[in-house]
Amino acid sequence: MSSLQITNLVHHFSANDMVLDNINLEVPEGSIYGFLGPNGAGKTTTLKLILGLLKKQQGTITLFGKPLEKNHIDILKRVGSLIESPSLYGHLTAHENLNLLQKVYQCPKTNIQEVLDLVGLAHTGKKKAGQFSLGMKQRLSIAIALLHDPSLLILDEPTNGLDPNGMIEIRELLLKLNKEKGITIIISSHLLAEIERLVTHIGIINKGKLMFEGTLGELREKQQQLLSVILETDDNEKATRIIADNDLTPCMEEGRIVLPAISKDTVAKINRQLVANGLEVYEIKAVRNDLEAIFMDFIKN
Numbered sequence: 001m002s003s004l005q006i007t008n009l010v011h012h013f014s015a016n017d018m019v020l021d022n023i024n025l026e027v028p029e030g031s032i033y034g035f036l037g038p039n040g041a042g043k044t045t046t047l048k049l050i051l052g053l054l055k056k057q058q059g060t061i062t063l064f065g066k067p068l069e070k071n072h073i074d075i076l077k078r079v080g081s082l083i084e085s086p087s088l089y090g091h092l093t094a095h096e097n098l099n100l101l102q103k104v105y106q107c108p109k110t111n112i113q114e115v116l117d118l119v120g121l122a123h124t125g126k127k128k129a130g131q132f133s134l135g136m137k138q139r140l141s142i143a144i145a146l147l148h149d150p151s152l153l154i155l156d157e158p159t160n161g162l163d164p165n166g167m168i169e170i171r172e173l174l175l176k177l178n179k180e181k182g183i184t185i186i187i188s189s190h191l192l193a194e195i196e197r198l199v200t201h202i203g204i205i206n207k208g209k210l211m212f213e214g215t216l217g218e219l220r221e222k223q224q225q226l227l228s229v230i231l232e233t234d235d236n237e238k239a240t241r242i243i244a245d246n247d248l249t250p251c252m253e254e255g256r257i258v259l260p261a262i263s264k265d266t267v268a269k270i271n272r273q274l275v276a277n278g279l280e281v282y283e284i285k286a287v288r289n290d291l292e293a294i295f296m297d298f299i300k301n
């Protein structure tokens with residue numbers, strides 16, 4: 001069962017800007033789904049459409065097996081979200097902030113202490129939210145999103161601007177919410193390293209197109225398949241010209257030639273050509289791309 005399914009989602013802000021270009025994605029129930037992409041890729045637009053904060057133009061959005069348009073209120077009751085900067089009352093304590101919003105959202109009062117415990121703010125007592133660190137403010141915003149006991153939490157770049165400690169706190173909180181409360185989480189980010197140790201599933205979006213979707217394990221499998229080749233010769237400029245004649249695109253990095261993934265046969269062929277052209281080949285080695293390099297590859301192409 002999936003918590004969210006999107007099919008053929010298209011969105012324009014004006015006639016000739018395709019901000020979302022036929023997005024299809026699926027968030028399994030119980031997963032932590034990392035929605036990854038560079039600035040301007042279309043992450044916030046997608047998340048706003050999922051929450052009904054933007055009017056859908058084309059495609060279908062289904063949450064908990066029901067179409068969004070026809071079940072908007074019922075669906076929103078099951079979703080907590082944090083999109084863009086949170087609105088907190090700086091002159092109120094964490095408890096007072098939650099107390100106020102609990103009345104606005106008409107959710108059970110009993111949730112307040114539990115939610116404060118969950119996000120690690122139960123000890124903040126009389127301290128006003130305005131005096132909180134950015135990390136504490138983010139955790140209070142997540143607490144607000146949790147007040148009505150949602151089964152899906154949608155967070156748009158919640159670790160933006162946090163120091164490494166703040167990032168770790170949010171990561172541990174989200175893992176706890178997922179494990180202990182069974183909450184499905186969608187979290188957007190433009191940094192793979194930031195969410196790599198948190199997510200079970202990843203969707204990579206670039207220029208409004210979904211470039212990859214799968215489990216973290218499937219992304220790692222791509223890592224196994226992708227090998228770049230590093231070469232060093234006594235005349236790298238000449239070697240680069242010879243290699244480029246094979247329809248390859250070598251580039252220079254730190255005085256060595258770097259080639260995208262190529263087959264063993266091609267490596268042998270290039271080696272023969274370089275030697276036949278009188279070059280000394282000092283080194284040819286295959287290197288595994290790390291996950292970050294794979295992500296960069298998705299957003300480059």
Ligand SMILES: Nc1ncnc2c1ncn2[C@@H]1O[C@H](COP(=O)(O)OP(=O)(O)OP(=O)(O)O)[C@@H](O)[C@H]1O
Nearest residue numbers: 013014019037038039040041042043044045046190
């Ligand atoms: N209200 C709007 N009117 C016009 N263009 C918009 C509007 N909102 C977003 N855009 C454009 O749509 C594109 C996608 O923006 P979006 O905010 O969805 O990207 P993002 O992946 O969330 O990026 P970021 O990490 O920078 O927030 C960008 O080119 C942005 O300038």
